[in-house]
Amino acid sequence: xxxxGLTGGIGSGKTAVSDHLQSLGIDIVDADLAxxxxxxxGQPALxxxxxxxxxxxxxxxQSLDRAALxxxxxxxxxxxxxxxxxxxxLIAEEISYxxxxxxxxxxxxxxxxxxxxxxxxxxxxxxxxxxxEAMQIARTTQRDNNDEEQVRRIIASQIPRQxxxxxxxxxxxxxxxxxxxxxxxxxxxxxxxxxxxxxxHDG
Numbered sequence: 001x002x003x004x005g006l007t008g009g010i011g012s013g014k015t016a017v018s019d020h021l022q023s024l025g026i027d028i029v030d031a032d033l034a035x036x037x038x039x040x041x042g043q044p045a046l047x048x049x050x051x052x053x054x055x056x057x058x059x060x061x062q063s064l065d066r067a068a069l070x071x072x073x074x075x076x077x078x079x080x081x082x083x084x085x086x087x088x089x090l091i092a093e094e095i096s097y098x099x100x101x102x103x104x105x106x107x108x109x110x111x112x113x114x115x116x117x118x119x120x121x122x123x124x125x126x127x128x129x130x131x132x133e134a135m136q137i138a139r140t141t142q143r144d145n146n147d148e149e150q151v152r153r154i155i156a157s158q159i160p161r162q163x164x165x166x167x168x169x170x171x172x173x174x175x176x177x178x179x180x181x182x183x184x185x186x187x188x189x190x191x192x193x194x195x196x197x198x199x200x201h202d203g
Contacts, residue, residue, distance in 0.1 A: 002106040002196035003099065005123030007114035009161060010154050011140035012129045013174040013181060018110045020185045027102035031111035031119065034094040038087060039064050045090055052082065074153050088117060095119075106196040115159050115167050124199065127188065128168035131175055133161065 008014050022028050039046045041062050050058055053072060059065045073080040099107055099122075106124075114120050131139075133155060140151045158164075165171060170191075172184045 001099065001102065002192070002199050003123045004106055004108050004125045004127055004192055005114045005120055006108055006110045006127045006129070007112060007164070008129035008174075009131070009133075009136050009158055009164070010112065010151065011136040011138075011143065012131045013172075014110055014112070014129050016174070016178060016181055017127075017129050017172060017185050018108055020182045021108050021189055024186070024189050025104055026106065026108050026189070027104040029095060029098045029102065029107060029109045031091065031095060031109070031113070034098060035087065035091050037094055038090040045086060048086060049083070053079070074150070074157070084117075092119075096122075106192050112158065115164060120167070125169045125192065125195065126167055127170045127172065128164055129172045129174050129181075130161070130165060131173075135175065 006014055006018060018028050018030070037043075039049065046064060049064065049069070053069070057065055057068055057072070069083075073083055095109070099109065109119070109123060111119050114123070114126070120126055136155060137148055137151050140146055140154075141148055146154075159167075170188055172181060172188070174181050
């Protein structure tokens with residue numbers, strides 16, 4: 001299996017790229033979705049989170065209040081570490097399970113923390129979607145209704161932009177609008193198809 005890891009800072013346009021590649025027939029495995037699956041109501045991890053942070057971390061329907069949890073972990077590093085120690089192994093397991101089910105010529109693995117927590121080790125190529133930090137802040141505050149301070153904290157918790165670019169095999173510059181982004185993605189799609197084919201023959 002040939003795996004392309006897609007990452008980028010918050011608000012960089014990862015979803016726009018993965019949506020386009022999905023429309024070209026590529027199976028997507030999303031780390032964010034995997035992280036939601038492991039904390040669904042009834043999952044052991046959610047019970048542990050509620051025990052650790054208190055029942056107020058749950059919404060009335062007993063699902064996780066993500067906004068409340070985000071505020072807690074970004075204001076207290078020890079809580080963030082505790083949560084990561086609990087969830088990262090469970091998420092890795094879920095991701096492996098989902099990748100094993102993919103059937104397209106290559107799989108696209110989307111993760112905002114691909115480079116931060118070593119998930120890049122399972123990838124054959126690293127694709128980074130890149131935008132300047134000012135654009136990240138503008139897009140994210142507009143999209144998520146987050147205040148600028150919180151967006152800056154999230155950016156600070158991710159790998160620095162320059163470091164991310166240095167680790168990339170391929171880069172999509174997302175500063176010119178959707179059509180340009182899709183064109184760059186389509187070119188890389190053809191490249192990945194040939195790389196996946198070559199790996200199949202080598203294997």
